[in-house]
Amino acid sequence: MNEEPKPCACEEKKPSRRDFMLWVGFALNGIAGAMIGIPLLGYVLSAFFKPNPLEWISLGPVDQFPEGQTRFASYENPNRREWDGETAHIPCWVRRIQANDFQVFAINCTHLGCPVRWFEESKLFMCPCHGGAFYQDGGHAAGPPPRGLYTYKLKVENDVLWIKGGVLPNLSNPNI
Amino acid sequence: MNKLLKIARGAFLWVDDRLHIAKIYESTAGHHVPQSAGSWFYVFGSATLLCFMIQLATGIMLAMVYVPSAAEAYTTLEYLTFQQQLGWFLRGVHFWGSNFMVGIMLLHMTQVFLFGAYKYPREITWLTGLALMVLTLGLAFTGQVMRFDEDAYWGLGIGAAIMGRVPFIGGQLVNMMLGGPIIASETLSRFFALHVFVLPGSVIALVSIHLRMVLTKGINEYPQPGMLVRKETYDKEYAAILKKEGVPFFPKAISKDLIAASIVIFGILACALIFGPKGPTGPPDPVQIDTLPRPDFFFLWIFAIAALMPDWMETPALLGGPVIIGIVLVALPFFNGTGEKSWRRRPVAVMTVILTYVALGLLTYLGHTSPWSPDMGAWKGADTPLEFIKGRSPLELQGLLVIQSMQCRNCHAIDGIGGHRGPDLSDVGMRLTHAQLVRQVVQGGGNMPAYGKNLTPAQVDAVVAYMVTLRPKGVTPARDSSQPGRPPME
Numbered sequence: 001m002n003e004e005p006k007p008c009a010c011e012e013k014k015p016s017r018r019d020f021m022l023w024v025g026f027a028l029n030g031i032a033g034a035m036i037g038i039p040l041l042g043y044v045l046s047a048f049f050k051p052n053p054l055e056w057i058s059l060g061p062v063d064q065f066p067e068g069q070t071r072f073a074s075y076e077n078p079n080r081r082e083w084d085g086e087t088a089h090i091p092c093w094v095r096r097i098q099a100n101d102f103q104v105f106a107i108n109c110t111h112l113g114c115p116v117r118w119f120e121e122s123k124l125f126m127c128p129c130h131g132g133a134f135y136q137d138g139g140h141a142a143g144p145p146p147r148g149l150y151t152y153k154l155k156v157e158n159d160v161l162w163i164k165g166g167v168l169p170n171l172s173n174p175n176i
Numbered sequence: 177m178n179k180l181l182k183i184a185r186g187a188f189l190w191v192d193d194r195l196h197i198a199k200i201y202e203s204t205a206g207h208h209v210p211q212s213a214g215s216w217f218y219v220f221g222s223a224t225l226l227c228f229m230i231q232l233a234t235g236i237m238l239a240m241v242y243v244p245s246a247a248e249a250y251t252t253l254e255y256l257t258f259q260q261q262l263g264w265f266l267r268g269v270h271f272w273g274s275n276f277m278v279g280i281m282l283l284h285m286t287q288v289f290l291f292g293a294y295k296y297p298r299e300i301t302w303l304t305g306l307a308l309m310v311l312t313l314g315l316a317f318t319g320q321v322m323r324f325d326e327d328a329y330w331g332l333g334i335g336a337a338i339m340g341r342v343p344f345i346g347g348q349l350v351n352m353m354l355g356g357p358i359i360a361s362e363t364l365s366r367f368f369a370l371h372v373f374v375l376p377g378s379v380i381a382l383v384s385i386h387l388r389m390v391l392t393k394g395i396n397e398y399p400q401p402g403m404l405v406r407k408e409t410y411d412k413e414y415a416a417i418l419k420k421e422g423v424p425f426f427p428k429a430i431s432k433d434l435i436a437a438s439i440v441i442f443g444i445l446a447c448a449l450i451f452g453p454k455g456p457t458g459p460p461d462p463v464q465i466d467t468l469p470r471p472d473f474f475f476l477w478i479f480a481i482a483a484l485m486p487d488w489m490e491t492p493a494l495l496g497g498p499v500i501i502g503i504v505l506v507a508l509p510f511f512n513g514t515g516e517k518s519w520r521r522r523p524v525a526v527m528t529v530i531l532t533y534v535a536l537g538l539l540t541y542l543g544h545t546s547p548w549s550p551d552m553g554a555w556k557g558a559d560t561p562l563e564f565i566k567g568r569s570p571l572e573l574q575g576l577l578v579i580q581s582m583q584c585r586n587c588h589a590i591d592g593i594g595g596h597r598g599p600d601l602s603d604v605g606m607r608l609t610h611a612q613l614v615r616q617v618v619q620g621g622g623n624m625p626a627y628g629k630n631l632t633p634a635q636v637d638a639v640v641a642y643m644v645t646l647r648p649k650g651v652t653p654a655r656d657s658s659q660p661g662r663p664p665m666e
Contacts, residue, residue: 047362048352074463077358084361085247086461087329107465112482113333115465117552122582123630128468129334130483131548131587131597133625141625144487167357168333170340173347 052167053079059104059161065096070118070136073104078166090165092152093118093125095136102161105138106150106169113170116149125149150174201426207391208422212398214429217291219436220284226437227277228379230444231315234270235372242322244368246361246460249324253456268448274316276444278474281312286529292517293396295405299509301389304382306505311379313474318371320472324364325456330469332359334479341491359462394418395425399517406514468549476543477536483548484539550586551595558585558594564602568645575642578635582627590646598624606647609654613640 055078065071073094080088093116095103105125107115114129124141125134132143139148150169155162167173192198241260243252256263285305288294294302317335321328332354339349355362397417423429454472458464471479485493519526551558560576568576579585579601587597599607608616617636620626631639644653 045352047355048348050351050356052347052351052357072465077360079356079358081361083245083247085245085250086459086463087246087360087363089461089463090358091463091465107462108333108337111337113337114330114469115462115467117465119555119583119586121555122584122625122627124583124625126550126552126583126586128549128552129330129479131550131623133550135625135629142620142623144483144485144490146487146490168336168350168354168359170337170350171346172340172342173350 052173054164055079055166056155056162057165059092059094059163062096062100062102062156062159062161065094065102065161067096067098070095070120072118075163075165091115092163092165093149094161100156102154102156103138104152104154104161104163106152108150108169109145110140110147110149110171110174111143111145113168146171147174204391205426205430206424208418209395209425209429210397210417211421211423211429213395214423214432215398216432216436217287217398218395219433220280220287222433223436223440224277224281224284225383226440227273227280227444228383230273230441231270231277232376234266234273235376237266238270239372244322244364246324246364249322249364250456250459253323253325257453257456264453265448267453268451269444270319271453272444272447272451274319275447275473276440278312278316280440281309285309286533288396290519290522290525290529291396291399292405292519292522294509294513295515295517296407296410296509296513297393298389298396299513301386301393302509303506304386304389306502308379308382308386311375311382315371315375315379316472316474318367318375320475321364321367322371323455324460326458326460326464326467327455327469327471329359329460329462330467331471332363334469334471338494341495396517399519401516401518401520403517404515405517466552468552470543470546473540477539478543480539480543480546483546484542547596549595550597552586554585554589554594555580555583558590561591561593564590564646568642571638572642572645575635575638575640578631578639579642582631582635584639587624601643601646603648603651604646605644605653606651607654608643609656610640610644611656612654613643 057075057078059073059075065073071094072091074089074091077084077088077090091107093105093107095105097103105116109116109127109129109132111127111130111132114127116125116127116132116134118125123136125136125138127133127143127145130144132145133141134145134149135141137148138151140146152163152165153175154164169175238256241252241256241263243249256267258264288302288305320331336350336354336359339353340346342349351357353363353366354360355366394414397414403413458467470476482490482494516522558580560580565573565576579588584601585594587595589596589600589602591602592600604613614636616622616624617631617639618626618628620628627636647653
């Protein structure tokens with residue numbers, strides 16, 4: 001190898017004022033970048049880390065749900081924003097087995113989240129997307145859904161039906 | 177006259193001296209390309225870019241009226257479509273422009289694959305192209321959400337349900353995608369930011385690299401069978417081709433791109449004028465569950481896959497499929513970066529393309545017809561042709577009534593009328609014995625719910641009695657082959 005003789009070896013070893021300034025520039029910009037970047041990430045990722053805000057919601061007096069029947073009901077998203085419009089109205093299916101024995105199902109099919117429809121005659125929920133079907137107790141009857149319908153936690157107080165809602169159920173988060 | 181020319185020349189030289197127009201021309205539009213690249217097969221890339229520019233122009237116009245708020249978006253869409261001067265037309269161009277963009281991008285990718293253009297030394301052109309494909313599909317999906325109607329709402333639900341299948345962090349990913357725990361205003365704002373800022377900006381940045389690579393490494397020469405790519409010699413060979421038959425892209429090789437560009441624009445305009453914009457369908461009101469959610473054209477094939485796959489395969493395929501396809505596509509120029517370029521000597525490549533197109537085409541068709549979806553109104557609305565009623569006993573007619581009122585026809589057609597989720601019942605009496613029919617109705621199975629709890633024994637009797645009569649004229653009912661001596665039950 002024919003290495004060309006360096007004009008002055010001393011320059012390489014001693015960091016010059018110019019080199020020092022360059023590194024200071026890098027460092028300052030690194031710090032400044034982090035000061036902008038970390039809040040940006042925190043802002044965007046806040047939805048990732050926030051726990052799900054479940055709240056008790058009233059579905060109204062139990063009298064409106066006849067025993068032995070399954071009825072359509074809807075409630076307002078407890079965490080709604082002023083500008084949510086119609087999307088704040090969340091539908092669900094209420095099954096009153098007898099007295100205070102209720103089941104409240106999420107509208108979303110457990111396959112891909114489409115809205116299931118109740119058929120009183122055959123006592124089945126059917127999904128319009130891929131043909132999933134569920135029995136009246138929410139159990140899986142047919143089709144591609146991997147499990148039965150998602151059910152809400154509920155309580156009856158002073159003849160009023162309450163459910164815990166405000167979250168879109170999915171396979172990772174089935175306990176709405 | 178001569179004096180005028182002299183002044184004009186002087187003026188041009190002055191401008192050129194300041195702006196270096198001639199130099200810029202030489203290194204961009206005037207760069208030399210092999211004459212063979214001035215082919216009809218080489219027009220798809222520029223046509224995709226053209227579509228993108230149409231999308232930018234129409235998108236900016238639409239954004240001047242559209243309001244990305246869950247409460248107002250639908251109203252502004254209706255205003256855009258029915259009241260805003262020419263709003264329907266711009267919406268139509270934007271919608272059809274997106275269809276054309278996805279379609280032509282696919283053709284461009286196919287051509288690049290078949291002509292071996294991804295091989296050495298154009299790996300980065302291919303990789304940026306892949307990233308552009310992902311961004312384009314992202315634009316298509318987010319654009320579907322901008323049309324904030326019932327399809328958009330439930331489409332988001334489908335997206336969230338797929339995200340929710342990711343192990344460990346699925347729930348958080350859903351919240352991240354929706355901008356909260358439920359589909360609401362922040363979901364739309366989030367998708368709006370993606371659709372109008374993040375994705376188009378990224379496309380512009382990546383297109384710059386993509387085109388820069390075309391200039392740096394040259395456009396692929398029209399491949400000849402037998403001309404193998406070798407890393408050691410290719411660059412010299414390409415330089416030799418350019419020297420021998422290189423022409424400036426503009427004006428010598430651009431003519432077909434120009435003609436194709438005008439055809440694409442005419443096509444988009446014609447579709448916008450004839451078919452108009454898509455939707456909006458019903459309002460994005462989750463309480464209106466009488467809906468038939470379907471994704472836009474380019475995602476129908478995924479919708480079909482979700483219906484047709486065996487259940488156990490679904491989550492791995494929905495989550496792992498894109499990863500595997502991605503790895504194969506990214507790795508392609510590295511494990512297949514040299515050798516034959518011409519599709520005439522690459523049968524595996526040709527088969528891959530044919531299979532991909534056949535699969536995508538069939539899945540899209542199936543997604544369009546979706547025979548797996550129950551026909552929710554069939555039990556109320558589906559006719560029963562006379563020949564399926566005539567000559568039946570009262571018990572059998574009672575069975576038909578049960579079939580109708582118990583929503584059987586939502587999934588089972590009679591004479592092709594009704595749902596197609598389950599088999600057509602027109603000849604079921606020929607296929608299943610009396611005992612098998614009872615078992616199927618009571619216990620279900622094979623994708624049918626069990627009706628044992630919801631039918632009385634008398635109803636089951638009637639239904640099965642009717643179904644036994646469903647068979648072509650002169651054909652005896654199906655009988656149990658394990659008991660040959662027993663006469664068939666009628």
